[in-house]
Amino acid sequence: MQKEYYLREQLKVIQEELGDRDGIQAEIEDYKKKIEKAKMPKEAKEKALYEISRMEKLGSNSPETGVIRTYLDWVVNLPWSKETKDVEDIKKVREVLEKEHFGLEDVKREYLSTLL
Numbered sequence: 001m002q003k004e005y006y007l008r009e010q011l012k013v014i015q016e017e018l019g020d021r022d023g024i025q026a027e028i029e030d031y032k033k034k035i036e037k038a039k040m041p042k043e044a045k046e047k048a049l050y051e052i053s054r055m056e057k058l059g060s061n062s063p064e065t066g067v068i069r070t071y072l073d074w075v076v077n078l079p080w081s082k083e084t085k086d087v088e089d090i091k092k093v094r095e096v097l098e099k100e101h102f103g104l105e106d107v108k109r110e111y112l113s114t115l116l
Helices: 002-018 021-036 042-058 063-078 090-101 105-115
Strands: none
Touching: 021 042, 021 063, 042 063, 090 105
16 A cells, blocks of 8 residues: 555655646546535446546556547436426327337337337
């Protein structure tokens, strides 16, 4: 644990000298605020915070950081606390499926059977 602490401190110093530290720290704080605001479930929140810690360790120059940013942007923009009203009118559901989804007859039939 001491070695890990020592290496992390060295990494921080190197990142500060490279000018990486301030930019990535601001970005991390921004993501943490967005995660709190999103009101996501506990498991999703834990995963997002884990990815933030990975991003912090990797620094801004790593290609993996771009993947993590994309993931975090996607996760924080999901409508976690919003619900939609279910449509229970089978005729209306069938109309929308026919109008907006060409083909896939088996899939539509299966979906409609789950509503009955």
